[in-house]
Amino acid sequence: MNTTLTEQVGSELAELHEARTYxxxxxxxxxxxxxxxxxxRGEVIVLSSNNYLGLAAHPEVVRAGIEGLERYGAGTASVRFICGTFEPHHELERALADLSGTEAALTYVSCWNANEAVIPTLTDASTVIFTDALNHASIIDAVRLSRPASKVIYPHSDMVALRDALAAAPGDARKLILTDGVFSMEGDLARLPEIAELAREHDAVVIVDDSHGVGVLGETGRGTVEHYGLLGEIDVITGTLGKALGGAAGGYVASSEEVCDLLSQRSRPQLFSNALPPTVACSALRAVELMLEQPELLSSLRDSSRLFREMLVEAGYAPLEGEAAIIPIIVGETAEAMALSERLLDEGVFVTGFGYPVVPEGAARIRVQMSAALEPEHLERAIEAFRRVKT
Ligand SMILES: Cc1ncc(COP(=O)(O)O)c(C=O)c1O
Known part of the structure; x- marks a missing residue:
């Protein structure tokens, strides 16, 4: 082992410990x-998972995964075009396309991969990329991997800045607007109707990562796009199977037949990496079906989100406003967020603290997340803990 590297890495780690951000x-x-x-710690209440619909350990989701494993084994043992695609991949992709209101869908081993697939593949030498300043890290990295003619990082949800930037782009450029549907650290929603309108005016393509919206928003859980009545009008939707839709792992791109076909031919995470394990394809498919069959899961998630926000306000906290199941509470410095998270854990409640560089300096926070699996008694116990740790 190179000792210089070990020392350098050691001091980087020491800095993290010192800043209490490890x-x-x-x-x-x-x-x-x-x-x-x-x-x-023993038993703790979880207010920090993306298990929005409580399906991660649902008996039918687990059973579907077991059946997939028994029938298809552990996996494709190669990439799909080399070694074959299993039936459940096609079934899941059909279900995801229906869910997203698009012609087709293509799965990846994560939404991180899906973003790194679709954004570089759709970027050509003329492309100008317009990306929200608070977009998820996977979009930021995907833009870094693309080679656009230029890129514009517009201030968070600033539609005037986006409009001006679109107007300033060359008329013949391919224009890609990239946005989260629900912003993961703020819990707020993209201004999709305005984005879609601007895209129409400027002949731009809209790509929405709805990882925190699917299974949470919209009358039937189809996400931010359904919430705004825009199903069928967004060019590309990416999403994860690692949150509401079963919680295992995996991601997808939902779009036109042509875009998905091109991704199957050109996107590097599809061409050079193994397929989603069939266990996950089977359990995620069952999760999608359960969400559509049991609307009470969505209403329970929404009721808990509304109720817990109110409880937090009554207990003296000031959560950021929002309609999704993410409830951030800004505390200031990173060390304070970490300390609050630790005190809550001492009280039996698991809520993660986030600091710089994940969120801007001075805006460190704890991020409370709701789940349909939480019962009123969990919320009562959790709010008691929040009251006890309040300084
Ligand atoms: C908005 C957003 N996009 C993408 C991802 C990555 O999803 P996956 O875990 O499927 O790679 C996340 C996960 O944190 C996310 O919040």
């Missing part, structure tokens, strides 16, 4: 749910 991996010995068994 992230610990807390070990769980039970399935993801409203409460989990955490090593050294």
């Amino acid at each position: 992230k610990r991996f807390l070990t769980l010995s039970s399935a993801q749910g409203p409460v989990v068994e955490m090593a050294g």
Whole structure:
């Protein structure tokens, strides 16, 4: 081992510890749910997972995964065009296209990969990319991997800035507007109707990453696009299977037949990386079906989100406003957010703190997330803990 590297890495780690921003991996010995068994802590209430619909350990989701494993084995053992695609991949892709209101969908092993697939593939030498300043890291990295003629990072949800930037772009450029549907650290929604309108005016393409919107927003859980009545009008939607839709892993691009076809031919994470494991394809498919069959999951998530916001305000906190299931509470400095998260954990409530560089300096926060699996008694116990730790 190169000792210089070891020393350099050691001092970088020491800086993280010193700044109290070192992230610990807390070990769980039970399935993801409203409460989990955490090593050294016992039972804790989970207010920090993306298990929005509570399907991660749903018996039917688990059973579908087991059946997939028994029938198809562990995986494709190669990339799809080399070694074959399993039936559940096609079934899941059909279901995801229907869910998204698009002609087709293509799966990847993560939404990170899906973003890194679609953005560079749709970027040509003429392309100008317009990307919201608060977009997810996977979009930021995907833009770095693309080679556009130029890029514009517009201030968060600033439609005037976006309009001016679109107007200033060369008329013959391909224009890609990239936005999260629900912004993961703020919990607010993209101004999609205005974005879609600007795109129409300037002949631009809209790509929405709706990882935190699908399974949360819209009358039937189809996400931010459904929430705004825009199903069928957004060019490309990307999403994850690692949150509301089963919580395992995996992502997808939903778009036209042509875009998905081109991705199958050109996108590097599809051509040079293994397919989604069939276990995940089967369990995610069951999760999509359950969401559509059991609308009470969505209403329970929404009721809990509304109720817990109110409880937090009553307890003296000032959560950011929003319609999604993400409830951030800004506390200021990173160390304060970490300390609050630790005090809550001491009280048996698991809520993660986020600081710089994940969020801007001075805007460190804890991020509360709701789940349909949380019962009123969990919310009551959790708010008692919030009251106790309030300084
Ligand atoms: C908006 C957004 N996009 C993409 C991702 C990445 O999803 P995955 O875990 O499927 O790679 C996340 C996960 O945190 C996310 O919040």
